[in-house]
Amino acid sequence: MQDHLIIFDTTLRDGEQSPGASMTKEEKIRIAWQLERMGVDVIEAGFPAASNGDFEAVKAVADIVKGSTVCGLARAIESDIHRTGEALRGAESARIHTFIATSPIHMKKKLRMSPEQVITQAVKAIKWASQYTDNIEFSPEDAGRSEIDFLCKILEAVVEAGAKTLNIPDTVGYTMPEQFGKLIATLRERIPNSDKAVFSVHCHNDLGLAVANSLSAVMNGARQVECTINGLGERAGNASLEEIVMAVRTRQDFFPCDTRIDATHIVPASKLVSGITGFPVQPNKAVVGANAFAHESGIHQDGVLKHRETYEIMRAEDVGWGANKLLLGKHSGRNAFRSRLLELGIEFESEEMLNNTFMRFKELADKKHEIFDEDLHALVSDEALVLQERYRLLSLTIHCETGEIPYARLIISDDGKELQAESDGSGPVDATFRAIEKLLSSGAELQLFSVNNITSGTDSQGEVTVRLQNRERIVNGHGADTDIVVASAKAYLSALNKLNSKLERAHPQV
Numbered sequence: 013m014q015d016h017l018i019i020f021d022t023t024l025r026d027g028e029q030s031p032g033a034s035m036t037k038e039e040k041i042r043i044a045w046q047l048e049r050m051g052v053d054v055i056e057a058g059f060p061a062a063s064n065g066d067f068e069a070v071k072a073v074a075d076i077v078k079g080s081t082v083c084g085l086a087r088a089i090e091s092d093i094h095r096t097g098e099a100l101r102g103a104e105s106a107r108i109h110t111f112i113a114t115s116p117i118h119m120k121k122k123l124r125m126s127p128e129q130v131i132t133q134a135v136k137a138i139k140w141a142s143q144y145t146d147n148i149e150f151s152p153e154d155a156g157r158s159e160i161d162f163l164c165k166i167l168e169a170v171v172e173a174g175a176k177t178l179n180i181p182d183t184v185g186y187t188m189p190e191q192f193g194k195l196i197a198t199l200r201e202r203i204p205n206s207d208k209a210v211f212s213v214h215c216h217n218d219l220g221l222a223v224a225n226s227l228s229a230v231m232n233g234a235r236q237v238e239c240t241i242n243g244l245g246e247r248a249g250n251a252s253l254e255e256i257v258m259a260v261r262t263r264q265d266f267f268p269c270d271t272r273i274d275a276t277h278i279v280p281a282s283k284l285v286s287g288i289t290g291f292p293v294q295p296n297k298a299v300v301g302a303n304a305f306a307h308e309s310g311i312h313q314d315g316v317l318k319h320r321e322t323y324e325i326m327r328a329e330d331v332g333w334g335a336n337k338l339l340l341g342k343h344s345g346r347n348a349f350r351s352r353l354l355e356l357g358i359e360f361e362s363e364e365m366l367n368n369t370f371m372r373f374k375e376l377a378d379k380k381h382e383i384f385d386e387d388l389h390a391l392v393s394d395e396a397l398v399l400q401e402r403y404r405l406l407s408l409t410i411h412c413e414t415g416e417i418p419y420a421r422l423i424i425s426d427d428g429k430e431l432q433a434e435s436d437g438s439g440p441v442d443a444t445f446r447a448i449e450k451l452l453s454s455g456a457e458l459q460l461f462s463v464n465n466i467t468s469g470t471d472s473q474g475e476v477t478v479r480l481q482n483r484e485r486i487v488n489g490h491g492a493d494t495d496i497v498v499a500s501a502k503a504y505l506s507a508l509n510k511l512n513s514k515l516e517r518a519h520p521q522v
């Protein structure tokens with residue numbers, strides 16, 4: 013019998029800590045549905061003490077998800093833990109994940125606490141959490157740079173207090189695979205009550221080693237891996253879920269454990285997260301990159317055609333390539349439309365929202381014959397923005413001609429008031445952004461502009477991400493349309509809407 017390797021997904025928490033990747037409650041629910049469908053064991057839905065919005069988002073995920081444990085992150089602070097316990101009240105299976113830093117540099121410079129005070133605080137945190145659940149996870153933050161004797165001491169104390177999962181984070185992505193594997197083996201060996209807890213790992217990718225470190229830990233007895241879809245996360249990200257799952261699945265001759273993930277949901281999950289956060293997936297990314305199963309050289313193609321295993325160790329269809337179902341075309345009715353959305357985990361708050369999205373679906377179906385799940389997700393994201401946001405694009409006229417200066421004229425709505433501007437620019441997108449700035453003078457700096465096709469074909473919708481920075485705030489805006497200049501205008505306005513909202517949220521690790 014193989015051991016079970018627990019997959020703990022933190023896309024909605026650590027993933028959301030990537031600058032600009034913050035998600036709305038509705039977006040989190042859609043991703044949580046997909047994770048549940050995929051068979052993720054534990055979904056870390058957020059950090060409820062960050063803000064009221066974060067609390068509500070974790071609560072909504074906890075209330076809705078039934079097939080996975082829902083987890084909330086809390087610093088080892090009483091108020092954080094009560095907030096998290098409250099957010100998780102509706103969950104069928106809840107976990108509180110509490111943490112405190114244990115490396116000398118973090119204890120001294122960040123916490124300004126002595127090692128003894130840190131142990132006392134950690135034990136108290138477990139006690140507070142146990143008022144809500146006995147499913148408690150503890151992380152010694154920056155374990156990768158902590159002293160082994162101290163780690164053993166604090167971990168023994170928290171297990172004694174009731175922690176059931178010991179998560180060892182390589183917070184700054186500093187360790188090497190052999191070293192990290194040994195760390196797990198040593199902790200399991202030296203902590204007297206280590207058999208009372210599951211060992212977990214949480215690796216960051218600063219040196220590109222998050223997956224290698226996690227797998228090395230698994231070979232040394234870790235039975236939970238914390239990971240994210242597309243490797244999203246702080247700085248260089250976390251270990252990527254798809255790589256962990258497929259490495260363990262593909263090399264069952266090597267690993268003494270397996271996950272319960274239904275891998276056919278991996279590619280749709282990757283596309284969903286990329287679409288919602290606006291973080292594109294690099295084409296050569298393992299498992300979910302557009303080129304992951306493409307063969308360029310003639311020799312490879314010949315080999316694959318004769319016998320697939322010559323160059324392929326996994327099958328594209330096993331990880332969900334080609335799984336995006338074709339939705340009926342422009343003749344589809346409202347009921348078919350609603351039921352496909354329900355299958356995708358999308359429910360509207362009002363009939364008005366459903367009707368508006370259905371109308372826009374019809375418009376899209378007129379331009380584009382085949383509508384895929386990714387198109388639906390883009391439509392829904394757009395509709396949610398249209399209803400909530402202050403600035404909206406009403407119309408855009410572009411003039412481009414070889415040898416002429418491109419020019420844009422647009423009308424936007426600012427809380428219902430129509431504003432008009434025009435500008436030229438070095439290209440149609442530049443002219444459009446200049447026209448918007450003429451109207452709104454945000455002063456924000458453009459950090460990133462990227463265009464991706466949502467599905468394949470020249471009739472595909474283009475999905476544009478715009479990242480704007482205003483002082484320390486960084487936000488991503490998204491827009492989708494079959495016309496990429498229109499998508500760009502929507503994305504720019506969506507980023508300005510986010511900059512406008514005065515959302516104050518705490519970061520768990522600062």
Ligand code: KIV
Nearest residue numbers: 111151153154181183
């Ligand atoms: O990287 C880290 O240490 C974390 C902890 C909060 C687990 O994200």
Ligand code: ZN
Nearest residue numbers: 026183214246
């Ligand atoms: Zn982390």
